Each structure stands twice: as C-alpha cells, then as structure tokens.
Amino acid sequence: MRPIDFAQIDREVREIFAGRAARRNAERTLDICRTWQPDVVVCDEADFGTMVAAERLGLPYASVLVLAAGSLIRPDLVTEPLNELRAAYDLPPDPELAMLSRFLVLAPAPPSYRDPACPLPATAHSIRPVTPPPSPAPTALPWEGRTEGRPGVYLTLGTEFPIESGDLFPRLIAGLGELDINLLVTVGKQLDPAEFGRQPEHVRIERYVPQALVLPRSDLVVSHAGSGSVLGALEHGLPMVLAPMGADQPANAARCAELGVGRVLDAFSVTPDAAAEAVTTVLTDDGYRRAAVRLRDEIAALPGPDHAVPLLERLATEKRPVLAAGRI
Numbered sequence: 001m002r003p004i005d006f007a008q009i010d011r012e013v014r015e016i017f018a019g020r021a022a023r024r025n026a027e028r029t030l031d032i033c034r035t036w037q038p039d040v041v042v043c044d045e046a047d048f049g050t051m052v053a054a055e056r057l058g059l060p061y062a063s064v065l066v067l068a069a070g071s072l073i074r075p076d077l078v079t080e081p082l083n084e085l086r087a088a089y090d091l092p093p094d095p096e097l098a099m100l101s102r103f104l105v106l107a108p109a110p111p112s113y114r115d116p117a118c119p120l121p122a123t124a125h126s127i128r129p130v131t132p133p134p135s136p137a138p139t140a141l142p143w144e145g146r147t148e149g150r151p152g153v154y155l156t157l158g159t160e161f162p163i164e165s166g167d168l169f170p171r172l173i174a175g176l177g178e179l180d181i182n183l184l185v186t187v188g189k190q191l192d193p194a195e196f197g198r199q200p201e202h203v204r205i206e207r208y209v210p211q212a213l214v215l216p217r218s219d220l221v222v223s224h225a226g227s228g229s230v231l232g233a234l235e236h237g238l239p240m241v242l243a244p245m246g247a248d249q250p251a252n253a254a255r256c257a258e259l260g261v262g263r264v265l266d267a268f269s270v271t272p273d274a275a276a277e278a279v280t281t282v283l284t285d286d287g288y289r290r291a292a293v294r295l296r297d298e299i300a301a302l303p304g305p306d307h308a309v310p311l312l313e314r315l316a317t318e319k320r321p322v323l324a325a326g327r328i
Contacts (some may be wrong), residue, residue, distance in 0.1 A: 009246060029049060029050045029053035029230060039057050040059065052082070059105055062103060063105050063309075066089060067246065069118075069251040070251075071117060100213040104321070105125065107120060112295070129232070134156060134293065153283075155185040155221075155222040155223070156211075157245075172222065178272075183204070184214060186205075188208070198303060222240070222241045223240065239262055240256055245277075265278055
C-alpha cells in the first residue's frame with residue numbers, strides 16, 4: 001500500500017494507454033479488420049489504437065465509456081503520443097482529439113454523474129449499465145438467517161487491486177467488525193479468506209459472491225471507487241464509503257462526494273476507528289441514501305443496453321456520426 005501517486009497515474013495513461021498499448025492494438029486491429037472486414041468496430045474509450053486502425057481503414061467505430069467520471073483521459077496527456085501514432089499510419093494530426101468521439105459513444109452511466117469539466121460529446125448516447133444476472137447459487141447471502149435486523153454492508157476492493165492494497169483489508173475489517181452490522185467482504189481469488197483469521201458471527205469473508213446477488217440485499221457499499229463498483233451501488237440506490245487507491249478511482253470518489261452519495265477515506269492512512277465512523281455516519285445520515293436514490297432513478301429511466309443495437313446498425317449503414325438528441 002502506497003499513497004496515491006497522481007503523477008504515476010498520468011504516466012500510465014500517457015505511456016501505456018496512449019503509448020505501448022495503443023501501438024500494439026493498432027497493429028493487431030489492422031490485421032483482424034483486413035482479414036475479417038467488419039462493417040463497424042466497437043472498443044472501449046481507452047483503446048486508442050483500435051480507433052486509429054479503424055480510421056486508417058475508413059471504418060466507422062463506436063467507443064464504450066468505462067471511466068465513469070470521465071476525467072482520467074486528458075488532452076495534455078494523450079494528444080502528443082496519439083498524434084505520433086496517427087502519423088505512423090499516415091493520418092493527419094488531431095489536436096482536438098475528435099477521434100475519441102467521432103462517430104458514436106455509448107455511455108453506460110447516469111449523465112449527471114459525469115464530471116462537469118468533462119461533458120459528454122454530441123455523439124454520446126446514455127444507456128443503463130450492463131448488470132450480469134445473479135448466478136443460480138447460492139440463493140442466500142452468507143449472513144442471512146443468522147443476524148437478522150442489522151444493516152447489510154458489502155466491502156470489496158474490486159478484482160485488480162486487492163493484492164496491491166497492503167493492510168487496507170485488515171484495517172477496514174477491524175473497524176467495521178466492531179459495528180452492529182452484517183458485514184460481507186469479498187477479497188478476490190488471489191487472497192485466502194483464512195488469512196484474515198477467525199471473525200465474529202456477523203462478519204463473513206469470501207473470495208467471491210456475485211454483486212447481482214449482494215447489492216439488492218445491502219444497505220451500504222464500501223469499496224475502492226472503481227467504476228464498476230460505484231455504478232453497481234448507484235444502480236441499487238446504495239450510499240458508499242470509498243477508499244480509492246489509483247487509476248480512475250480518485251476521480252470517481254471525488255465525484256461521489258460532490259454528489260453527496262458517499263464519504264471518501266484515505267486508503268493509505270485510514271484507521272479502523274475512522275472507517276467505522278465513516279460507515280456509521282453514512283448509514284445514519286439519510287441524506288446520503290436520498291442522493292444515491294436520485295442517481296438510481298436516473299439510471300432506471302435510461303434506455304437499456306439493447307438500445308445500443310439500433311445505434312450500431314445505424315452507424316454501420318450510414319457511416320456518419322450518430323448525434324444524440326439535445327446535444328450540440
């Protein structure tokens with residue numbers, strides 16, 4: 001566990017996503033498209049190389065937003081390396097980064113969650129996040145039937161960051177385990193729940209439980225503020241306590257605080273007592289839940305993921321930007 005290094009996050013965006021990964025993906029996508037000859041290409045918003053390859057081949061493409069707050073990718077970080085890549089494929093400079101939203105952007109998040117400093121482009125179409133259905137088993141949460149009446153709190157640090165989290169799990173579990181709550185912790189496949197020792201009856205630690213099963217039966221989510229965890233919580237109107245560690249997590253946590261849906265902790269220095277205090281505050285202050293419910297209702301009013309299909313069909317047929325109503 002280390003303090004958040006914002007300069008390192010910027011370097012990773014510039015050198016990896018707009019650098020090495022973009023060069024690699026441009027070459028691979030060109031090879032695939034020349035052989036398979038698609039009508040339209042779909043990629044995530046940070047897959048810059050695929051966009052370059054599609055433009056080089058004259059193919060329309062759509063990007064899917066995966067960074068919920070929208071402020072991780074900045075022109076000052078990616079314009080120069082992307083223009084170098086474009087030049088390598090005989091494409092003109094793109095100082096305004098029009099490439100990133102040229103044809104169609106699919107935005108699976110509530111529009112009001114987006115950082116106002118990074119507004120959605122004219123080609124962005126908002127849809128509900130894709131929620132995997134719950135697996136058929138288990139049919140009950142590990143705590144159900146044991147400690148009825150207590151609030152349910154779900155603690156996760158996602159799929160990529162648990163092994164980089166140092167002693168954050170033990171600190172959070174020590175603090176939250178003292179509260180009168182049902183606590184479910186998922187630590188991922190790389191960690192063994194037994195490493196955390198014997199827990200009281202109201203605390204269960206598992207490698208994995210499907211979020212689609214957990215979230216409808218929870219009252220609060222404690223997480224690292226990854227986009228998937230945040231949107232999952234908001235889709236169910238759940239307030240949050242957030243301990244960001246890197247990537248897009250600090251931006252997501254800041255946006256959640258601005259919207260009043262959660263409290264933010266310093267993952268590097270938070271004590272068990274401070275974590276317990278934050279969870280208690282968010283559980284007892286109904287303002288956090290009301291704010292989360294407003295976002296939940298905004299998500300519920302969006303068209304479903306299937307709305308992307310006619311948009312992609314239109315793009316493949318017309319081969320021109322698919323503008324969203326009300327955006328200029």
